[in-house]
Structure formats: C-alpha cells, structure tokens
Amino acid sequence: MCGITGFYGLEDKSLIKKMADVIYHRGPDDEGYFIDNTISMANRRLSIIDVSGGKQPISNENDSIWIVSNNEIYNYIQLMEYLEKKGHKFKTVCDTEVILHSYEEWGEECVKKFNGMFAFAIWDSNKKQLFLGRDRFGKKPLYYTFKNGVFLFGSEIKSILQYGEVERKVNIKTLHDFLSFKHGPIDETIFEGILDLPPAHYMVVSKNKSSVKQYWDLFYEEKSYTENFCVMKLRQLLEDSVKIRLMSEVPLGVFLSGGIDSSTIVALVNKYSNSETNTFTVGFGNEREIDELSEARRTSEYYGTNHHELILDEDDYNYLPLLMWHQDQPTGDVTCLPLYRLSEMTKKYATVILTGTGGDEQFVGYDDFKIGLVNHRINKLPKKVRTSISKSINIIPGFERIKRGFTYVLDSDSYQDAILSVKSMFNEEEKQKLYSPETSKRLGNHNIKERYIKYFIFDNPLASMCYFQNKVGLPEDMLQVTDKMTMAKSLEARLPLLDYRMAEFSATIPSRLKIRNLNEKYIFKKTMAKILPREIIKRRKRFFRLPVETFFNKNLSDIANNILTESEIRKKKYFNEKEIERIIFNHKKGIRRSSYQLFNLLAFVTWHRVFIDSENVSKKPHKF
CATH class of the missing domain: 3.60.20.10 (Aminohydrolase, N-terminal nucleophile (Ntn) domain)
Structure with a gap:
C-alpha cells in the first residue's frame, strides 16, 4: 500500500x-x-x-x-x-x-x-x-x-x-x-x-x-432466492473474501468493536490464519451507552485473540488540527479521532488491519433504512393527519432523539426526503440562518436535493436507499476517513465486507431477507448463526461514534470560544456570528444535535486555518 x-x-x-x-x-x-x-x-x-x-x-x-x-x-x-x-x-x-x-x-x-x-x-x-x-x-x-x-x-x-x-x-x-x-x-x-x-x-x-x-456499478434486481440458498452463498463469499485478504508479508490484525460485522471478521480470520490473531478496540471510559469495550473483550476471549484496548482522553480534542491536515478536507465524522488514535496504537503491533466497514451498507444495518421504509408506508396517510400526529408528539417534553426520528418519518413527503433529512447535520433553513450575506450570494441557487436525489434510481425504496448509501456516504465519508486515518500512521486497512462480488450478490437478495419486521441485517445474522455465538448475533446494535455532547462537553465549548470568536467569524466572512452563538449555547445545554453541528463548524474552521490560512501543524497534538 x-x-x-x-x-x-x-x-x-x-x-x-x-x-x-x-x-x-x-x-x-x-x-x-x-x-x-x-x-x-x-x-x-x-x-x-x-x-x-x-x-x-x-x-x-x-x-x-x-x-x-x-x-x-x-x-x-x-x-x-x-x-x-x-x-x-x-x-x-x-x-x-x-x-x-x-x-x-x-x-x-x-x-x-x-x-x-x-x-x-x-x-x-x-x-x-x-x-x-x-x-x-x-x-x-x-x-x-x-x-x-x-x-x-x-x-x-x-x-x-x-x-x-x-x-x-x-x-x-x-x-x-x-x-x-x-x-x-x-x-x-x-x-x-x-x-x-x-x-x-x-x-x-x-x-x-x-x-x-x-466502468462498474451496482444494479439492484431482486432474484427469487430462498433463504437457505442466500445463507449458503453468502457464507461462501464471506469466507473467501476474508481468506484472500490474509495475504501479507507483515503482521496483521483486526479492528474489533464487538458488533456482528467485526466479530464476523475475527471469527473467519481465526479460522483461516496460521498465526495468533491480534485485535484492537477503542473506548470512551464511562460512556457505556456507546462504549463497546466489554463486548469486544468477550468476543476476544471467545476466540482467544491477543487483545489490545485504548481509552480516549478528553484532551484528545487537541488532535483536531492534525486530523484535518491528514484528511485534506474538513470532515464532520467524529469517528476520525478514535480511528486515528486506534491506528496509532495498532501500528505498534501490525501493518495490515482488517475492518468490518461496509457491512451496514450491503446488509441494511442503519436506522436510516427503517426511517425511510416507515415513511414510505405512512405517507399513504393524508398530510394533515401526519402533521397533526407530529405536532402532538413534539409537545411531549424530553426524548429529543426519538422525537426527531418521528419528525423525519411524519413530516417528510417521500422516503427520499426522509433519508436526506436524516443525513443532514444542518437542514436548508438552518444553513440559510447560518450563512453570512457574502456566502449566500456566492452560493446562488445551488440545490442540494437535486444533486443527491439522482441516486434514488430504483422502484424498490430499499434498493434505492442501499444504492444511495454505497454511492455517496460510503466513499465520501467512511472510506475517506478509514483511508486517511489509517494511512496517517502507515497502516493498511482491508475491508472484506466490501468485496465487490459480495456487493453484487447482496444487490440480488430479496428485501424481505435483508430486513424483516424492522430487524436489520436479517440474512447476515442467519448466515453467521452457526459461526458466531448467539450472544453476538442477538446483541443490540451500537453505532461507532464519538460522544461529543458529553465526552468533550466543556472542552468543545472552550475550543469554540477560542476559534469561533466574533472577530474570527467576521474576518472569514462565511457565517453569521449570532447563529454560531446560539449553537454554542444549545451545546452547553446538552442538545446533541447542536453538539454535532458545533463539531462540524469547528472541523471546517480548523481545516481553513490549516489549508487556507496556512497555519503550521504540529505532528503532535497541541492546544488551540
């Protein structure tokens, strides 16, 4: 590499x-x-x-x-x-x-x-x-x-x-x-x-x-395959995909989160590798809601791997300028920090790492798919009825994340709109408030929906959502972050779940076998049922993310106060300083969406300082 x-x-x-x-x-x-x-x-x-x-x-x-x-x-x-x-x-x-x-x-x-x-x-x-x-x-x-x-x-x-x-x-x-x-x-x-x-x-x-x-594309056309055939074919492809990615003349390991994707990789590496398997996991200390350290440990113990753990520290936010330098472009994907730190530790033991990246895109693992499907079904109700239900739900105090999910389902006029809304850190109305007059003028009539709606090309909503995820979010977000953060530490990442043969086969699997009664990854779980322990198959899915709203609560506010100052915002002429003040205020109140919006803005401004203002970047973390 x-x-x-x-x-x-x-x-x-x-x-x-x-x-x-x-x-x-x-x-x-x-x-x-x-x-x-x-x-x-x-x-x-x-x-x-x-x-x-x-x-x-x-x-x-x-x-x-x-x-x-x-x-x-x-x-x-x-x-x-x-x-x-x-x-x-x-x-x-x-x-x-x-x-x-x-x-x-x-x-x-x-x-x-x-x-x-x-x-x-x-x-x-x-x-x-x-x-x-x-x-x-x-x-x-x-x-x-x-x-x-x-x-x-x-x-x-x-x-x-x-x-x-x-x-x-x-x-x-x-x-x-x-x-x-x-x-x-x-x-x-x-x-x-x-x-x-x-x-x-x-x-x-x-x-x-x-x-x-x-020269190539994914084409979603469901075949009349039986469940047994899909399980047999998928297992064959999975095993071969992992096996061919074990070729290496240097030490090799696996990123292990404890979820079904990375556990599948560990199980198959353990089966086909002639040497002891090294596994690597990152955690956030007391953030039990998303921390997978304990699950990863149990998976490691089950397969007897040589396991390594890294616990992030709140001061790790100081890596942000270095991360933006390696990324080349601003990224609002907060996983760039844990992935960089994990790669830093992993390089001491391995040069090649296998990851479970891509499994959610191929086998319907995201909540986004569920929101899109429910919206597609519920849109048969009159708009007035959906709006009334939405207003009633939003009156209930608390439960912000759940209420936002209902908003996507009930207020979107199509499943395409629902998916684009779920993906949006800032919606169009919020961005118009955020922009300075200069930015709005330069932007003109750019229509973000027109740019991305073209990926929803199939009559089957689930097929279109899978295609959208594979064509947009996967290459521009997850794969970019995976490449840049691993290669920053001279570490090669291999992705068995993104073998094109498996993706092509997945595109022909009937929708009813991908998600059943809103149970994600149905056929993938069935395929791995005789390989993985039942505990792993039944584990509640946790998404790998950085808990910005709590983990960096004070530090994120401090950074914002240091680099998102009123004079700095006016100097760069991109944003409205009053709107940024509102976002910082909401972050301090513990509103998760505002915390991630703030990280997005900090990523851009930090990137701007590194690449546009040409500030020198230390190869080690440093205070803002």
Whole structure:
C-alpha cells in the first residue's frame, strides 16, 4: 500500500520531490520516481507484498509503459499466471506489476479484472497519455486538477497543493454539502478546481484532451432466492473474501468493536490464519451507552485473540488540527479521532488491519433504512393527519432523539426526503440562518436535493436507499476517513465486507431477507448463526461514534470560544456570528444535535486555518 502523485505538462524535478515528501506517512519504507521530459510520477511505498522486490515505479519489458500505484489486488496470482501464459515477462512477484501487464493486455478494460482496492497512474509513452484508475467503491483516494496546461494528481490533495499555481480557494457548493452531510459530493472537493476521480471510474489524459468514464456499478434486481440458498452463498463469499485478504508479508490484525460485522471478521480470520490473531478496540471510559469495550473483550476471549484496548482522553480534542491536515478536507465524522488514535496504537503491533466497514451498507444495518421504509408506508396517510400526529408528539417534553426520528418519518413527503433529512447535520433553513450575506450570494441557487436525489434510481425504496448509501456516504465519508486515518500512521486497512462480488450478490437478495419486521441485517445474522455465538448475533446494535455532547462537553465549548470568536467569524466572512452563538449555547445545554453541528463548524474552521490560512501543524497534538 502506498501514496502516489505526479504531473504531466511540466518539467520540475524539485516539485515532484516535494509532492512525494508531503505524503511520506503513506509510504515510509521507500520512494521512487519516474521522470521523462514533461511527465513525472512518484511513489511512497508501504511494503506489504514482495517486500524486497516490489519497488516502484515499475515498467514493462521495453520500458515504454510505467506505473505508480496504491493497491492491493487479491486475485493478482491468478492474473499473473494467465498473463505469463500470454507471453508477458514479470520482473517482480508483486501485484502492482500485474496491473501494468493487465493494461498491456486489455487496455482500459483492465480495471474490470481486479478484485481489490487501488488508485493508480500509468504513463504510456507509445500513446503519450496517462491512464488513471480507481477501485469500485473508492477505498483508495485519487485527486486531480488542471492548471495552466498542467495536469496534477495525487493520493492526497496536499501533494497537488505543492504546485504554487494551484489556488487555495473554498468551493462554496461543497461547503454547503459538507454542512449537511459531513462531506462533499463524489466528484468535487472543498478546494475549488481540485476534483475527485469518482469510484469505479478511470481517466485518460493526453496533451490536448481528457476523459473520465465509469466502468462498474451496482444494479439492484431482486432474484427469487430462498433463504437457505442466500445463507449458503453468502457464507461462501464471506469466507473467501476474508481468506484472500490474509495475504501479507507483515503482521496483521483486526479492528474489533464487538458488533456482528467485526466479530464476523475475527471469527473467519481465526479460522483461516496460521498465526495468533491480534485485535484492537477503542473506548470512551464511562460512556457505556456507546462504549463497546466489554463486548469486544468477550468476543476476544471467545476466540482467544491477543487483545489490545485504548481509552480516549478528553484532551484528545487537541488532535483536531492534525486530523484535518491528514484528511485534506474538513470532515464532520467524529469517528476520525478514535480511528486515528486506534491506528496509532495498532501500528505498534501490525501493518495490515482488517475492518468490518461496509457491512451496514450491503446488509441494511442503519436506522436510516427503517426511517425511510416507515415513511414510505405512512405517507399513504393524508398530510394533515401526519402533521397533526407530529405536532402532538413534539409537545411531549424530553426524548429529543426519538422525537426527531418521528419528525423525519411524519413530516417528510417521500422516503427520499426522509433519508436526506436524516443525513443532514444542518437542514436548508438552518444553513440559510447560518450563512453570512457574502456566502449566500456566492452560493446562488445551488440545490442540494437535486444533486443527491439522482441516486434514488430504483422502484424498490430499499434498493434505492442501499444504492444511495454505497454511492455517496460510503466513499465520501467512511472510506475517506478509514483511508486517511489509517494511512496517517502507515497502516493498511482491508475491508472484506466490501468485496465487490459480495456487493453484487447482496444487490440480488430479496428485501424481505435483508430486513424483516424492522430487524436489520436479517440474512447476515442467519448466515453467521452457526459461526458466531448467539450472544453476538442477538446483541443490540451500537453505532461507532464519538460522544461529543458529553465526552468533550466543556472542552468543545472552550475550543469554540477560542476559534469561533466574533472577530474570527467576521474576518472569514462565511457565517453569521449570532447563529454560531446560539449553537454554542444549545451545546452547553446538552442538545446533541447542536453538539454535532458545533463539531462540524469547528472541523471546517480548523481545516481553513490549516489549508487556507496556512497555519503550521504540529505532528503532535497541541492546544488551540
């Protein structure tokens, strides 16, 4: 696993060195460069496969085609054997060279052959063009921009920013989306003019033109499968998915929360690994409502793993500037902090980590799905009746979270609106109050609903909700945070539950087997019933999050008072200081929604200080 970067249309050896140096953390084991007139590519290597021989960049037999890649290709041995029979000569036994020869053999269609995670760039001197590709789900990031005839790309935006001609200007439309969903769209970034190559897309760049094409998608079409068939097929796919992700020449472990997804990974790793399994868990001390330390311990004891725990401290909020530097973009996903700290501890014992990320998207694990389904059914009632019920419920004191759930169900005119409302940290009315006149003017008539409603493309509401989660929230939130926070500590994260074969099969499983009587993950639980202890199968689902409203209650207020000052807000001209004062006040009152809104704002302002105002960031946590 690695970091890559490069440019086309410029000769500058010092620039490519700076672009590679700034992502040293992604590959501390080695560095390599390919420079030829106006094309320069660099690689920072984290050695996992063919540790001694897999140095990048790698060329083909006559040095006419070169590659830099950030990848793990799990079917590379089978592909290598096929390509050797076709006459291709390999210099190494690493999976990166398989991508290179696959490009020679199949051209642009090569991306369809790979099972794994990847973001790569191939320079084809015969065609005088760059070919870039990104994996199906977007597990590995790849950014790019065009500036004054120069094309630049990189695993992280900070590499691109080393080119002095690239402006550091906020994309207001992405900011608008970020305040709602904690992230931006799949093809743009918070930096105006810097773009994100979407998952399951490839790009071709030559001197006078460029094109971006999609090569894969999920298509939801239910088959008349029986429950027994689904259990059998799913178990087969699960076991193979975990088994192929155990290949490594360096120590390996599992992030364990105690829930069914990570427990499944532990059970299957324990079954197929020849060495002792290391597991790693993070907790929040007395936050028992969401803390899974005890459940993780019991799972570890059951499977006999070598277990490691980390307890976060309230002063860990001081990591926020460093987290934003690693993220490149502001993230309102508060799990970035525990994930970074957990990766920091894990690196002492392992270089590769398996996680349960993606299980909720494939097998309907979120409460959002339930809210959407209930809304779809209850919308048969007249609007006046729903409004009356909603008003009656909201009169009841307390129970804010439950009342908000009912509001989404009863007040939304469609399940699509309900899902977008559930996902929104700030709704449209709240953002209009939050914005300064300057921001509102720059935003214009940007319609966030139009940008995201296009993902609800299937007649089946559950299918559309799954598609939306896989196309938007998964790549732009969870996978970005997972990649950036693990790679910040030179740790490779593998995601068995996001094997594309399993996702394709899941898309054909009947809805009645995914969720039954609002019981989430029905078929997944059935599949694991003979593998996991009953206690794990029956455990109440807890979502991995940081309890901002209580854990950082005082500290979050202190940070806000320090960096969200009236003078600072007026200076940056994005927000209305009176509205921010109201949010801080509500946070102090213990209103959870306001606490997360405040974290969102702090993430943006901290990111702004790091990347736009260019404040230096210490590699260690420091006081604001």
